[in-house]
Amino acid sequence: MIGLSMTAYPGRDLLEFEGWVGRAKELGFDFVEILSEWPHYLTRDSYRLFSEVLDGWGMKRTVHAPFSDVNIGSFNDRLRRTSLEIIHETIELAAELDALSVTIHPGHCSPVSVKNRRKYLEIHRESLGEIARWGEEYGVKVGVENMPRFVILDAQTCERLCEILGDVEIGVTFDVGHLNTTTGEFERFLEVLGDRIVHVHLHDNRGERDEHLALGDGTVPWARVLPRLPRVTWTLEVGDIESARRSLEFLRNLH
Secondary structure, eight states: EEEEEEEGGOOOOSSHHHHHHHHHHHHHSSEEEOOOOOTTOOOOOTTTHHHHHHHTTTTTTEOOOOTTTTTTTTTSSSHHHHHHHHHHHHHHHHHTTTTOOEEOOBOOOHHHHHHEEEEHHHHHHHHHHHHHHHHHTTOOOEEOOOOOSSSOOOOSHHHHHHHHHHHHHOEEEEEHHHHHHHTHHHHHHHHHHHGGGEEEEOBBOSSSSOBBBOSSSSSOOOOHGGSSOOOEEEOOOOOOOOHHHHHEEEEEEEE
16 A cells, blocks of 8 residues: 655645545545644544544545654653653554544754763663553554654664564554665665554655655666565655546556
């Protein structure tokens, strides 16, 4: 199944959401990825609207949990607990929406975490353990996403993501575009983490930064990568509906 992320949704509110979902349906998408970020978070107040619109169009859904201002690896326990409460609520609402998966970001680095790597790893895994238990409790697949090249972001390689996950029983969201900005070692990522991948994000870039371009507009070697991807849910994370249309056409032509 191929879905479309709300990265392609232009509205600052949800007034245009129904029409946008209809357009995604017409293009041939199977589901929508609800991006729970400002200005349209998934909350107790908004989830019914998401549910009614998506059900009305016969669209399934996945969820991307909030990540801006959220840090599950924070040394400040109050900030970390608040971040975990947000993730917990997202997983709970995702279960009520019958979402196929929830994507979360790993924690990110700070001056104190850089100086105290072992403690940072311990905090990280403790948070992920709690999230994994919530996923099991609510019956929702949770995937921890690999990050793009950016100074404070963690888990930019498969080796580092493996180190963070440790023996925590939690899934992985493989972001192909993100890996293109770091190592570009797609086969290695799939070899090491393929059995844990529960969801995939597709978008393109030129290898330097996270641009979320239409497929084929950057340097990701799609002809090499796509046949090797696991047959889980795939979400296009592009910037607008036209990029989504062109990306779908690109996928169809490639196959």
